[in-house]
Amino acid sequence: MAETNVGTLAAKLTLHTSGFSSGIDSAEKSLKGFSGSIKNIAIGTAIGSAVVTGIKTVTNSVINFGKSSFNAVADAQQLEASLKSLVTTEMVKASNGTLSYADASGQAAKKTGELTDYIRNLSILSPFSNDVVSKAFQFNASMGQSISTAKNTTEALLNLGAGLSLSQEEFTGLSVAMGQVGSTGKITQQDLRQFANNRFG
Numbered sequence: 001m002a003e004t005n006v007g008t009l010a011a012k013l014t015l016h017t018s019g020f021s022s023g024i025d026s027a028e029k030s031l032k033g034f035s036g037s038i039k040n041i042a043i044g045t046a047i048g049s050a051v052v053t054g055i056k057t058v059t060n061s062v063i064n065f066g067k068s069s070f071n072a073v074a075d076a077q078q079l080e081a082s083l084k085s086l087v088t089t090e091m092v093k094a095s096n097g098t099l100s101y102a103d104a105s106g107q108a109a110k111k112t113g114e115l116t117d118y119i120r121n122l123s124i125l126s127p128f129s130n131d132v133v134s135k136a137f138q139f140n141a142s143m144g145q146s147i148s149t150a151k152n153t154t155e156a157l158l159n160l161g162a163g164l165s166l167s168q169e170e171f172t173g174l175s176v177a178m179g180q181v182g183s184t185g186k187i188t189q190q191d192l193r194q195f196a197n198n199r200f201g
Helices: 006-094 101-107 109-125 130-142 147-163 168-184 189-197
Strands: none
Touching (some): 006 101, 006 109, 006 130, 130 147, 130 168, 168 189
């Protein structure tokens, strides 16, 4: 049997220990690699999720913009048709029966365009939306006022509403009440209630 001295034993132990350390280092490197892979997967998933969320947000924005644009175009076309009807009716009345509704409708395009621009400009100058201003004008005109009188009434109401800092809803209520008073030529109990509801009581 070969003799083993302390030096040989120390060398053998060092050799075996270094192998053990090497194994631990190798395992640690593998775990670090695995950890790095998981980190990369997590980062990739987060980026992918952010991209998908971004795409959804952009898609929803485009869809909502499309819907709003479609609604705005539909509202503009409806306003134009309503104004054209007002202009045509006034042209027929002014002609004392010499102009048919169909003929007047064919000639109403220019005046309708001018009236549409007038209402748009009026709403830009006022604190109220284009929809609120156009409805106030249309209501005044539909209550028997001429287009010229409806313009004056609408402008006066807009100035009053702006001066009193009325909300959109309050202004709409005021314009309806004033239109009804103008059409009947007298103030009814219902009109007084509407005025009271719009801070005039």
